Amino acid sequence: MSFDINSGPVISTPLITSLPAFESRVSVLRLDTVHPVISGNKWYKLSGYLHQAGQHQLNAVVTFGGAYSNHIVATAAACRQAGLLAHGIIRGEEPRLLSPTLQDARSFGMELHFCSREDYRQKLIPESLKAITQSGSCLVINEGGYGVEGTSGISLLAKELSLHRFSHILCAVGTGTTLAGLVLSAPSEQQIIGVPVLKNAGSLEAAIKRLLPEKLQNGFTLLNQFHFGGYARSIPELFSFMNQWYRHTGIPSDFVYTGKMFYAFTQLWQQGFFPPDARILLVHTGGMQGNRSLSPGTLIF
Numbered sequence: 001m002s003f004d005i006n007s008g009p010v011i012s013t014p015l016i017t018s019l020p021a022f023e024s025r026v027s028v029l030r031l032d033t034v035h036p037v038i039s040g041n042k043w044y045k046l047s048g049y050l051h052q053a054g055q056h057q058l059n060a061v062v063t064f065g066g067a068y069s070n071h072i073v074a075t076a077a078a079c080r081q082a083g084l085l086a087h088g089i090i091r092g093e094e095p096r097l098l099s100p101t102l103q104d105a106r107s108f109g110m111e112l113h114f115c116s117r118e119d120y121r122q123k124l125i126p127e128s129l130k131a132i133t134q135s136g137s138c139l140v141i142n143e144g145g146y147g148v149e150g151t152s153g154i155s156l157l158a159k160e161l162s163l164h165r166f167s168h169i170l171c172a173v174g175t176g177t178t179l180a181g182l183v184l185s186a187p188s189e190q191q192i193i194g195v196p197v198l199k200n201a202g203s204l205e206a207a208i209k210r211l212l213p214e215k216l217q218n219g220f221t222l223l224n225q226f227h228f229g230g231y232a233r234s235i236p237e238l239f240s241f242m243n244q245w246y247r248h249t250g251i252p253s254d255f256v257y258t259g260k261m262f263y264a265f266t267q268l269w270q271q272g273f274f275p276p277d278a279r280i281l282l283v284h285t286g287g288m289q290g291n292r293s294l295s296p297g298t299l300i301f
């Protein structure tokens, strides 16, 4: 995957394309095309945090993620562009061979700090980073970019692209920050539908509500039956769907997030969930780099 550190996001026009395979009533927002590495929603989520870092004249960012985390590699690349030092607290002991994601993150200048799964679960700051985090010159960003700051770039984008013209918007949900950003800019009649990719998403709904003012807290629906066994599971049925979707629409997807969202959409479509006059937008949140953890040949794109 090539990446020009100085180029910034590459916006290919048009960002929204309609799908002839679905009578052109369905469009896809191709955030996967904005940047090869700072992919999709992560770019927009990070923009609010980087803005905050700039306003407070901070010089470093600390954040958390796993070995294939889109958020980690996106943060590394975005910090490089913004001239900030990036530190990644990575789940698990340091492996002999770094994942391609972590190799990229390191090549963009991120310092990697590996920690035990137990320390990671508690989101402990390693001793080696305490001086930096306590110095007041550093911004700590939650795992996955969860937070109110993360919603602002998404709602700005929604306004810029006039997403109010759609009756239904579907997106994959990890932390729910992207979904909350969409809810914040949605007209009241618009349906915002999230497809959680985690299995035990019990606390998710409450976490999303915390990002929203009270009057918007019922402004979304979560479909909890499309997680395919949970986060980053290899499921042959999902791979074969992703290949089929690609043949049908020409749109590639990733197996952690967008593959599940497109699958959920086709199920709803086949069940007649959408009224005849529905104008549906599927948000392709990017994240294609995560497919590098699959064995070659699994996907046809």
Ligand SMILES: *Cc1c(COP(=O)(O)O)cnc(C)c1O
Pocket: 040, 041, 042, 070, 071, 144, 172, 173, 174, 175, 176, 177, 178, 179, 254, 257, 258, 285, 286, 287, 288
């Ligand atoms: C991180 C990510 C998501 C989840 O976004 P949240 O704002 O955490 O819900 C969805 N899709 C892709 C491709 C991602 O990388």
